[in-house]
Amino acid sequence: MSKGFTTRAISRRRALQGAAALGGLAAPMLNSVTAYSQSGGFDWKRFKGQEVEVLMETGPRADLMKKYKGEFKDLTGIELGIEVIPEQQARQKVAIELNSGKPSFDLFNFAYHVQKRQFEKGGWLLDITSWLKDPQMMPAEYELGDVSKLGMSFATTSDGKVNSLPILCDYFILYYNKDLFAKKGVAVPKTLDEMMAAAAKINDPAAGISGFVGRGVRNANVVLWTQLLSGWGQETIKGTKLITDTPDAIASAEYYKKLLSSYAPQGVAGFNWNEAQGLFIQGKAGMWIDATGFAAPIEDKTKSRVVGKVGYALPPSGPKGHGSVTFGSGMAIPKASTHKEAAYLTMLWMTGPKMAGRMLQVGGGIPFRTNPLKDPAVLAGLTIPREWAECAAGCAPISMSGLPVIVPVTEFRDVIGTALTNMLGGADPATELKRATTEFQPVIDKSEQT
Structure with missing residues (x-):
């Protein structure tokens, strides 16, 4: 597993390694970060000073986001406002506000098996396909190639676009x-x-x-x-x-x-x-x-x-x-968000390998990633029996x-x-x-x- 995200610049070659898995996706969307273009590689501080409102369902992932939001601010300079409400209430709130075109949040988590098709038909989510292939918007440390095929299939629309990133599966x-x-x-x-x-x-x-x-x-x-x-x-x-x-x-x-x-x-x-x-x-x-x-x-x-x-x-x-x-959940950005780029960095952080390892350690869910399930350092920090992690790894081939x-x-x-x-x-x-x-x-x- 990666040793964690850093603020150092990375080479274009390394960044494209992580994006290689997306080579067959739809043509890139219009890049909305042109105004922020710079000569270097990926920079976590690129959108510092912005605020991102996040809506999360009650559970371990929300607890982890709250626990480490200070770490995220140190990394990015982005301030997180986090609203946590029960699952059913969150699902209703998300659907109503996305449909209104004026959501109160810039980033949210949702269950693919419940709302993926609804959101796709509504056209409410931001297409991030091109960002995942842009070395200025995708750090190699994210290890995109480690995200499972099932996870990326959940995150991909029927016309081949990616409008979310998978976070956990059950x-x-x-x-x-x-x-x-x-x-x-x-x-x-x-x-x-x-x-x-x-x-x-x-x-x-x-x-x-x-x-x-x-x-x-x-x-x-x-x-x-x-x-x-x-x-x-x-x-x-x-x-x-x-x-x-x-x-x-x-x-x-x-x-x-x-x-x-x-x-x-x-x-x-x-x-x-x-x-x-x-x-x-x-x-x-x-x-x-x-x-x-x-x-x-x-x-x-x-x-x-x-x-x-x-x-x-x-x-x-x-x-x-x-x-x-198998039931999966992901994180997505509304098209109507006014802080799309900062929300995207927040999504990368929350679905990345470091937070995935933390989620696994507390038994809060299985990441859509391979490396945390076999990383000795992650497994050594499990607060639940290793037998559970081994069982989860065995489920992947039959999911x-x-x-x-x-x-x-x-x-x-x-x-x-x-x-x-x-x-x-x-x-x-x-x-x-x-x-x-x-x-x-x-x-x-x-x-x-x-």
């Missing part, structure tokens, strides 16, 4: 309670059949122990189902056509229904990730499948009763496939999309999520998925026409 993994596994003599499951058998063996309602816990509440439950669906080698959409009522989709839904109905706690139909996490950190569940970002609270001695007792493993494979559904990239993704989660919740109440999986698919396909068709 792979779905299997968390398991080593003590409960040892007590029952259960091996770590490598297949879905083995996981069902392990859940049955560990499940002990009389003792308050569930064999498995996961998302059952409407909307949130969809991503657990799509993780199981990956075991049948399938996603939820092909082009713009829903494929959520195929025999494989139905088989995975039947598995979902049996696993949660038989071996999860009572009331699981009301569980989101926070309720599942709460049960797991109390030592009351044998297994939990969810995103990598939950390792930090699991290993927090002030909150968890299972510190040092948790194992981290790849999601079990299914009869037709092996995947880890796949967990949700369709469509504008009405929230509505998709509501409709399919209702079907899944109904199954937990006893409804037939085939009937529910066929109904939901028929109901939602016209919504996708309409969204693609507008």
Whole structure:
């Protein structure tokens, strides 16, 4: 990994090394920094004295930005104003203000699987393609070539332009309670059949122990189902056509229904990730499948009763496939920002290798980069078990999309999520998925026409 960003000038040759990965992108946009042109290379102090307003969702990345914003000011001379609000509130605020053309922020983070398509169709984000290939705007220390292909695909629009930079991804993994596994003599499951058998063996309602816990509440439950669906080698959409009522989709839904109905706690139909996490950190569940970002609270001695007792493993494979559904987030600049260049430097800093290593160390998420996951210095500073990082690295080759990239993704989660919740109440999986698919396909068709 890079030793960190510095203010020294770099040669054009070194700068272009980092931009080589973008050689096939769209033609450069008009360079809006011509007025700042200089004879040297990249300079972090180029836009000193400016102020950048940043909107962040509540979470580890916002905490890190606040913690190190003084370091950033020393590096760049740029002052950061940081507003941090909860996820759902932030998503609504961003969409409303971008649509208004007068956003109160110059930089923000967002979930690709939720708002990428909406922002692309709205044309609200700044195209940074040419800056990534400009040695005066891209430091070699950024190590652009280390950003994963998946990350850059998330950041790239359908016409080949880059309008964001990827910051973090969440792979779905299997968390398991080593003590409960040892007590029952259960091996770590490598297949879905083995996981069902392990859940049955560990499940002990009389003792308050569930064999498995996961998302059952409407909307949130969809991503657990799509993780199981990956075991049948399938996603939820092909082009713009829903494929959520195929025999494989139905088989995975039947598995979902049996696993949660038989071996999860009572009331699981009301569980989101926070309720599942709460049960797991109390030592009351044998297994939990969810995103990598939950390792930090699991290993927090002030909150968890299972510190040092948790194992981290790849999601079990299914009869037709092996995947880890992946959800990514990025940072972007509104076209209407009045501090575009300074916001761009802020984005480079926040998504660069140094901050990526810090995020990994606190267990706040997996960077869309390779080097931090194998850098001895970064791994030595982990505040959570190295097994977690090794598991995350193993997920990369089997990563796949967990949700369709469509504008009405929230509505998709509501409709399919209702079907899944109904199954937990006893409804037939085939009937529910066929109904939901028929109901939602016209919504996708309409969204693609507008």
